[in-house]
Amino acid sequence: MAKVNLKQKPYNLDEIQINWVKETIKNMTTEEKIGQLFFNLFFFGNDHFSGNKYTNKEILDKFHIGGARYHGANSEEVQGLINQLQKDAKIPLLVAANCDAGGNGACSDGTYIASGAQAEASRDTKVSYQAGYVSGRESTSLGVNVNFDPCVDILKNWRNTIVNTRAYGTNADDVIKYTNAYIQGLNHSEIITCIKHWPGDGTEERDQHLVLGVNELSVKEWEESFGRVYRNHIDNGVEMIMAGHIALPEYQKFLMPELEDKDILPATLAPELIEDLLKTKLNFNGLVITDASHMLGMTSAMRREDYVPKSIAAGCDMFLFFNNIDEDFQFMLNGYKNGVITEERLQDALERILGLKAKLNLHIKQSNNQLLKDKKELEIIGCEEHIKMSIEAADKGITLVKDTQNNLPINPINHKRVRLYMLEGEKGGIYESNSSTQDLIKSELENRGYIVTINNGFDRIKGKTLQYREETDLALVIGNIVGYGAENNYRIRWKAAMANEVPWFVHEVPTIFASLNFTTHLHDVTMVKTYINAYKDTHESIIQLIDKMEGKSKFKGTPNENVWTNKWQAKL
Missing domain, CATH: 3.40.50.1700 (Glycoside hydrolase family 3 C-terminal domain)
Known part of the structure; x- marks a missing residue:
């Protein structure tokens, strides 16, 4: 198992930050440790997806979640939710949004700049840079500290519509060029970058929301395309990678020759793709999060009570979204108690999670009462500067x-x-x-x-x-x-x-x-x-x-x- 080194990129933590990570984990209960593995999805109004019967505060107190995402609402509502969550959280939260094209991914009144497809069409890295720049500025004004973008998939198959507009190109060179520019813009804000969807979407037409995704490339073809893209971003210090419910059969069988077709699992459940290829061969030292766990690419693999803990055992460090919060939490806890998740694997996942929180100094901001956002910061949402960038992007794209x-x-x-x-x-x-x-x-x-x-x-x-x-x-x-x-x-x-x-x-x-x-x-x-x-x-x-x-x-x-x-x- 590849163990995290918090002194190296993408963390680059000092001894004080590392000490906070280690001491915090040491003082956690088992339930608190298990809770840190989860990203919960919060809704405005009726929570119709997770069957949740708890208040937001009860979710924090009872399940000790490590991360939060939310669905829908305007900037004031989103900022209010995040402020309340951070106020009530014992350990500060990673809070994520999907800003692939601008601040509109973080709130309904955010500024759209350009999708990946539009940035590619503009043939100008300034467009993707400004999409990242506005994404970072507007989302951080809300309290968001993780961006589940950019999408670094390669749109090889024209029939694919799940990444049709989100992909920045049809070849590795374009994807690298435009996503590098996007991240450079995003980095003007204090926010974690999460690229997706490992090990790469865009080669087939199907959607992992509905079926197991398959990247059919040979080892050589993958290395010359998606492999180049991921190595580029890992070398540049990307902090987080989202594993898709996507199989890579040729590479999986190369790494584990004994695998048969019936043994092929999505990356989210395949240690050969997470531990062996991503964390060891590509030397990724950051955090791996699963894609949404209600997607059929994952749910069709095995029983949920098995794949909830198996995802962490396979090398993923965080689990995205509950189905039923009581049930999934117990599945993960049982997996730890039964040895599916080893003590060593849990410790490593927790260090990677808290390491990102330490990199953002969330614990210091929490203790200094600087974690909560002020309404005045929302003035940046849809500001004149951002609208001008949107107009420029449309003109070029x-x-x-x-x-x-x-x-x-x-x-x-x-x-x-x-x-x-x-x-x-x-x-x-x-x-x-x-x-x-x-x-x-x-x-x-x-x-x-x-x-x-x-x-x-x-x-x-x-x-x-x-x-x-x-x-x-x-x-x-x-x-x-x-x-x-x-x-x-x-x-x-x-x-x-x-x-x-x-x-x-x-x-x-x-x-x-x-x-x-x-x-x-x-x-x-x-x-x-x-x-x-x-x-x-x-x-x-x-x-x-x-x-x-x-x-x-x-x-x-x-x-x-x-x-x-x-x-x-x-x-x-």
């Missing part, structure tokens, strides 16, 4: 993939009557498209002199072709398809069979398709001759998109090869 019919630019004289088609994805899920986007686009076009008619996508009746051509000057199709964890991959889903929103009209009137999220929709609309990737439905992005459609600003983004989805028709 929005990508004209093709315009083979020469439909651009448009203007309110020749294209006055616009038929607007809104294609949306999942509703009521963890993430969904903004319901106000249609109104925003309509309003912005009308302010510029266009007359906008919203198409009824449920209508199968197309009407008279000549009449449509007479009454419509421009068909604008907006793909605002958003979803998460309910499908293995997200594609265009028409509102009805053969609905009138399917682009039958591309040869009747000028037609433009613009995606506000996923970048590979051309697979389903190869007939479209003008296609744009705009990456996000923020107000700043919509303004930039229409400016570019009107020729008031140049398209500056560069598409990668995935946008063509291996279809020759997509390029026509």
Whole structure:
């Protein structure tokens, strides 16, 4: 077993900090030690995921959790929750957010800068740097001290939508370049960086929320791609790595030749991938956390009472989210008492956890009453400086993939009557498209002199072709398809069979398709001759998109090869 060295990177602790770590662990009860292994997910309002019946304070007092994440809410609500949690915690908490594109990942009113895909398209490391910079500044104003990003996956498979927008490239060089810049921006704030999803997503199309993920690369292929990415960040001192529920069969069998297909487990449960490859061969001296434990990539491996402690035994140091808090805590405690988690492994995990808290000096801030955040710090959320960065990122990133019919630019004289088609994805899920986007686009076009008619996508009746051509000057199709964890991959889903929103009209009137999220929709609309990737439905992005459609600003983004989805028709 690879043991942590708190004097070396990524900790670099002095003797006083190390002494606090060791003495704190020494004075813990067994239950307190077990609790430190858990990251709890807190909700605003009804806690419908964990079946929790406890107050937040009771969770801290009874289960002694080491880390916290939260779901939803605006900046004031989030800051209030974190302040209360830190106030009530005996040992200060690691508090995480998912800021992969800006402060919008930390609170609902945070500033979006650019997704990984948008940063890649901009071909400017300044964009990813500013995404990290704003992510750090806005999240730390709330009390967040860990960022579960950036995503360092490589988008090799165009069908993959779980990391489609979060990946910074289709090759190791781009991923390294843009994620290095992101972390440089993030490092302006006092925050822990957690990269993901070890050992690497993006080679297949399936989603670990629903099935065991598999990275099919050979040992040589992995070393030349994902291996380079992880070595780069480990060498640069990244503090935390999130293990995905992803198997790496070729490498696992190379490390353990006796393994058969039936023995292959996700990284979160595979000591050969955590202890042998990551912590020993790649010399990662930081903290490994599991991805969310309710995902099927983990739950389908074995009984929960077995995999809860086995994750720690395999080399993971923290366990992300309870299913049932009483049950999971007991599963972990039983695993320790039964010897699944050895004394040595528990001690090492605790040193890695408390080592990060010591690196941030959370214990000193707690004793000096400096851990709690002031409302005045929230003035940075959505500030003018950050909005300017968002506008700049949109300007550099929005990508004209093709315009083979020469439909651009448009203007309110020749294209006055616009038929607007809104294609949306999942509703009521963890993430969904903004319901106000249609109104925003309509309003912005009308302010510029266009007359906008919203198409009824449920209508199968197309009407008279000549009449449509007479009454419509421009068909604008907006793909605002958003979803998460309910499908293995997200594609265009028409509102009805053969609905009138399917682009039958591309040869009747000028037609433009613009995606506000996923970048590979051309697979389903190869007939479209003008296609744009705009990456996000923020107000700043919509303004930039229409400016570019009107020729008031140049398209500056560069598409990668995935946008063509291996279809020759997509390029026509």
